[in-house]
Amino acid sequence: MTTPNASASTSSTPLSNVSWLRSFMDRCKLEKNGSNFADWDAQLQLAAQGDDKLRYLTEASPTEPPNTRSAARQSYEDYQKESAAMKNVLIFAMEAELQRSAIKISTAHEIYMKLVNMFSRAPRVIQYEAASAFFDLNIKEGQKVSPHVLKLIEHVETLKSHKVEIPDELVIDRILHSLSKIKAYVQFRVNFNMQDKKVSLDELHKMLVQAERDMGLSVSTTKDVLNVNQKSKRTFKKSGKKGKKRSPNRNSAKTYEASTSKPKYSAPSGDKCHYCCGVGHWKRNCSKYLGDIKAGKVTPVGPPPSKDKGKEKQV
Known part of the structure; x- marks a missing residue:
């Protein structure tokens, strides 16, 4: 359904059938505590003024x-x-708690002024x-730099609407x-001040957005960097943890002892x-010598035989 303009709008065109009002009712609801009244009122006035319907909110009903x-x-x-x-638009554009009290009021102007007195x-x-x-x-x-700059400019416009002028510089x-x-x-600011170029707020906004693109600054890039840093920290913590002490393995001890023991050499032919x-x-490997030691015929002299340590202890 097309939206009629102000000149085409007549008394025969019901206000509830205008598409901008339906759109307003769908996307903007006045909360029961009035916390969003400022934004709600701004949207309502903008929509009503665009279709030449603002006077039904701000002007009282004429005398019959x-x-x-x-x-x-x-x-x-x-x-x-x-x-x-x-x-009807105002009633549908607020939460149920406010709707019950607004239905009893006769005109849109009276409803609007009551909301202004309550929440403005x-x-x-x-x-x-x-x-x-x-x-x-x-x-x-x-x-992102764009919404940040626009928010600051919005505060400046609010101050101007209250007759507080702040120079653009x-x-x-x-x-x-x-x-x-x-x-x-920081480098952008240094270069900007060195150029000493006068620009408008809109031009500064455009320059900053372009600088953000050139420098590769974005929310997604920053998140990726943060995720990489967090993953590296977690990996470092895991690698730095001390493992549990394990009980010694006899087989591994034997393997270690065997690998570190001195090699046994046989005599050249x-x-x-x-x-x-x-x-x-050699004498230490001589079967006759070892047999005599075992029989008690010979007392070993010097280091014990290396071939059989168990037999040496029995002697």
Whole structure:
């Protein structure tokens, strides 16, 4: 369904059939505590003003004329018809707790003014909050630069609407300072100040977005880097853990002892035994010498025979 423009909108066109109102009701609901009233009101006024329906919210109902056939009577009836349609829009655009009290009110203007009195903040409070946010807001690691800059500009526009003017040069300095926690933007600020070029806020926003692309700064890239760092930390912790002590294995001990024991050498074929005068072995390996020791005929002299340690202990 196409949206009729302001000039084509007539009293015969029910307000509830206009597509922008349906879209508004679907995407924007006033919460029962009024915490989102400022954004809700801004969206409502923007939509109503675009279709020339804002007066049914801000202007009270005209007095009913006595003459039933006059032009004033027709204007009055048209207002009542459009106001009733706008009343339906307001009711559907709020949560159930607020709907119950709004149904009892006759006109859209009365409903709107009641909501303003209930949830709107004092201008001085809005001004203070906008100023505080403008001077305190700084970009965070991994945050995109475009929404950050636009948020600062939004605070400036809020201050301007309350007749607080901030020079563009001061706004630019504040934006550049809000990026100082990211090292990549420090060089951008240095180059920008060296050029001493006057730019508008929109041009600065465009330059920063382009710089973000050139430097490869993005939320996804930052997340990838953080994930890699976290994985490396977990790997380091796992590799640095001490393992449980295991009970010694007898087989492994024997293997170690065998591998570290001194090798046993046999006598060259030409060497002569000094005990039995045989050839091809030494005295310590001589079977006759070992048999005499076992029989008790000979007392061993020097280091014990290396071939049989168990027999040596028995001696």
